[in-house]
Amino acid sequence: MSAYDIAVIGGDGIGPEVTRECMKVVDAAADVFGFQVRRTEYPFGSEHFLATGEIFPDAAFEEVRGMSAAYLGAIGDPRLPVGQIEFGIIAKMRFELDLYINLRPIKLYDERLCPLKGKTPEDVDMIIIRENTEGAYAGMHGFCHKGSPLEVATQTMVYTREGVERAVRFAFELARERNKKKQVTLIDKANAVRAHDLWTRTFAEVATEYPDIKTEHAYIDAACMWMIKNPEWFDVAVTPNLMGDIITDLGAMVQGGMGIAASGNIHPGRVSLFEPIHGSAPKHAGKNVASPVAAILAGSMMLDYLGQKTAAKAIESAVIELLRSERLKGVSTGAHPTNEVGDMVLAELRTVAAKV
Ligand code: IPM
Numbered sequence: 001m002s003a004y005d006i007a008v009i010g011g012d013g014i015g016p017e018v019t020r021e022c023m024k025v026v027d028a029a030a031d032v033f034g035f036q037v038r039r040t041e042y043p044f045g046s047e048h049f050l051a052t053g054e055i056f057p058d059a060a061f062e063e064v065r066g067m068s069a070a071y072l073g074a075i076g077d078p079r080l081p082v083g084q085i086e087f088g089i090i091a092k093m094r095f096e097l098d099l100y101i102n103l104r105p106i107k108l109y110d111e112r113l114c115p116l117k118g119k120t121p122e123d124v125d126m127i128i129i130r131e132n133t134e135g136a137y138a139g140m141h142g143f144c145h146k147g148s149p150l151e152v153a154t155q156t157m158v159y160t161r162e163g164v165e166r167a168v169r170f171a172f173e174l175a176r177e178r179n180k181k182k183q184v185t186l187i188d189k190a191n192a193v194r195a196h197d198l199w200t201r202t203f204a205e206v207a208t209e210y211p212d213i214k215t216e217h218a219y220i221d222a223a224c225m226w227m228i229k230n231p232e233w234f235d236v237a238v239t240p241n242l243m244g245d246i247i248t249d250l251g252a253m254v255q256g257g258m259g260i261a262a263s264g265n266i267h268p269g270r271v272s273l274f275e276p277i278h279g280s281a282p283k284h285a286g287k288n289v290a291s292p293v294a295a296i297l298a299g300s301m302m303l304d305y306l307g308q309k310t311a312a313k314a315i316e317s318a319v320i321e322l323l324r325s326e327r328l329k330g331v332s333t334g335a336h337p338t339n340e341v342g343d344m345v346l347a348e349l350r351t352v353a354a355k356v
């Protein structure tokens with residue numbers, strides 16, 4: 001029987017609640033489809049930091065490095081300096097584990113979830129590949145004359161040929177594997193950020209190796225417009241880090257909100273990290289009102305990555321069945337108690353699994 005070691009960090013705010021529901025579903029899938037998930041739970045997050053001064057100790061980090069996958073509920077806490085915990089946990093994992101792909105599917109599961117008039121599930125089905133280790137997130141920043149009227153603050157976007165190429169190549173491979181529109185759109189801001197010329201050239205060169213894949217290009221501002229106006233134009237899109245961060249929140253709204261959007265931080269073949277896109281939503285924490293659907297779908301992405309494709313598909317189908325059955329009123333906060341949604345997905349999973 002295949003067995004996987006998973007590091008689980010529930011994290012801050014609503015993170016632990018939605019993680020619990022995800023793990024309920026993952027465990028059930030393991031049971032039904034005959035594999036084993038061995039979870040190691042870590043207490044890291046803002047509460048733990050405030051209590052112990054510890055963010056992500058080296059010993060734990062090294063353990064995680066040796067696992068099959070990691071799962072994160074959410075992090076962020078207004079009591080801490082902006083970015084401190086995010087950089088200590090999420091950025092640390094992305095950078096030190098070299099998780100260079102941030103895979104963000106934007107898929108509308110049911111028409112009534114979409115805020116756009118007249119758009120159906122056929123119109124909203126794309127995957128954004130966000131380059132995940134470079135750009136504005138590379139950490140090259142500094143200040144001088146801090147606090148004085150002469151203060152200067154800089155942050156350099158960093159792009160390497162290798163970093164750009166591996167993201168672009170991943171996108172082309174994915175478009176081929178998906179076999180839908182067989183199209184990759186490059187989203188950048190090369191008309192203003194001149195360093196994006198590296199993206200333009202790399203994209204064009206890699207594209208010559210994939211004559212079966214159509215290429216498109218959109219500047220990020222226009223891409224935001226198309227995402228709303230004609231989301232059906234996208235299949236696979238690849239984009240630098242910061243642009244990917246922004247457009248995937250927009251995409252999340254198009255697919256029904258932060259309560260449904262999931263993601264994977266991936267280094268193919270190595271330990272990779274799965275998480276819902278939403279934040280920790282401190283004001284909803286501990287109230288059992290957050291939607292666990294995004295977290296559950298992140299669990300499905302994790303199983304897919306681990307090679308448990310049937311189990312992953314079954315979880316996704318369970319969520320789809322539930323959404324379309326209209327028993328699930330929605331994925332907005334407070335639509336249902338968090339644990340009840342987990343139970344509903346579980347019940348649906350058993351029905352789906354019986355048919356596999
Ligand atoms: C995301 C988040 C993070 C990011 C934050 C928490 C640093 O917004 O995963 O999209 O900007 O990458």
Ligand code: MG
Pocket residue numbers: 245246249
């Ligand atoms: Mg974001």
